[in-house]
Amino acid sequence: MRLTARGAGLSLATVVLLAVGLVFGYRHLVVLGTAGAAALIFAAGYVWWRPRLTVARSVEPDRVMRGESSTVTLRVGNASRLRGATLVAHDRCGAVSVPVPLLRLKAGGETTADYPVPTARRGVVAIGPLRVVRRDPLGLLALARGYGGTAQVWVYPLVHRLTAIPTGITRSLDGRDDKVPHGTITFDTLREYVVGDELRRVHWRTSAKVGELMVREQLDTSLPRLAVLLDDRRTSYPDPERFESACEAAASLVMAAFHSELPIALRLLSGPSAGDRTARAYLDLLAEAELVETAEHSIEELRTQRVGDTLIYLTGDPDLSRVSTLRTAYPTLVAGVFGDARPALERVVVLAARDGAEFAAAWDGVQAW
Structure with a gap:
């Protein structure tokens, strides 16, 4: 809760009026000071009331390349069955504060706001929470509260097409890149024997248990290449x-x-x-x-x-x-x-x-x- 410029002026005037009126016996000044204090107390009670809002936020898509479009859809509802709400709200989107209109939000009503996510720069854009500011009718006090959760949008770097890429030193015998290279260093799994497998790779203990030849499948630990x-x-x-x-x-x-x-x-x-x-x-x-x-x-x-x-x-x-x-x-x-x-x-x-x-x-x- 914070004092506005008007509220700060009234607070100072209230203190001066009450002090002068009580010290020098001026009843009219005491009345004016008391009225100012009452206005401040009313303003504090008014802004302290917490509106019952429901906030749902969706981002589509949440992962984009730099410069591509991404949109936030924000749905704000008034869960109160009796009281309407007229509020000032802003949704944080990265370094930008996006205004969300919540004028005359009826009891049980809902409003929707859409706005684009800034994707001109690579990075992670933090979205939310919704910041709702409630002010009293006299404009003396203001209180900001956060509503709803947060979301993130990952903005990826631009990708430029590369026509070739080095494949390292692991190649298959027929001259192409071996997508599943067979190494001799790290054990990976057991599989059934097929014609052409080396007998030294046969796992005899497992073969005796299952009743058929099983060979060790090993991968080259030099990957990734x-x-x-x-x-x-x-x-x-x-x-x-x-x-x-x-x-x-x-x-x-x-x-x-x-x-x-x-x-x-x-x-x-x-x-x-x-x-x-x-x-x-x-x-x-x-x-x-x-x-x-x-x-x-x-x-x-x-x-x-x-x-x-x-x-x-x-x-x-x-x-x-x-x-x-x-x-x-x-x-x-x-x-x-x-x-x-x-x-x-x-x-x-x-x-x-x-x-x-x-x-x-x-x-x-x-x-x-």
Whole structure:
């Protein structure tokens, strides 16, 4: 509850009138001061009454690419059976306060308001709660309360089409990429024996129990073959727009990998990572990514914690000396640098670009991986 400018003036006048009237015996001033105090008490009781409102909010869709449309539908109802309500309400949508008309909302009535979500910038847009301000008829006091829950809209980076993507070193014998590579390191499951399976993979104990030959299915733990490392340190991006370009490049790589049915891992230098069978987890991570002051993980950790055989490092820092130390751990090492610098390193594919579209063009310009 807060005093308006009018309420503050009346409060000051009430104190002065009562003080002067009581000290010097002016009854008329005491009457005026008492009337002012009564007005303030009435205003406090009026605004303290809490209207019974029902708030339902829906967002469609709640995940969009940058620039695409998303709409919030807000339904506000007066649950009171006796009293109507005339209120001032605003719904929070990111950094914007959206006015919601609640004029003469009858008892048991309902009103609906639609408004667009700002999607011009990548990020997570927080929506709600509905902020209802109740004022007294004299305009002396105002009290704001929150109604309803909250919602979020994930605004993904723009995705640029990539025509090719490195597939790493694991390939099938017939020359194509092996979508389900068979390794010899990690046990995965048991399956029935088929002609051509090596007898050394037969699990004899299980075969004796079920009455038929069962072989061990093993997967190569070097997967996922593609790993995207996004530098999210604030010091690497003198211009924050370069970080937006790096996020666009990461999103483009993720979508290209899913289109080619290739496994991929995404990791931020500050720690958060994504590795899922759906693109949603990756794009959610990119929408939530923000610049940080320091990174918990160092680039050198990727030497011992190898996450693939093709590492794609995206940064705004032209100094790639630390990344170059990973050349012995990753057969293919790609560095995407966003800015005006054009660094070059031996045995590292360096793609310099100013934005996501230029990165996609430079990527497709690579002759062979």
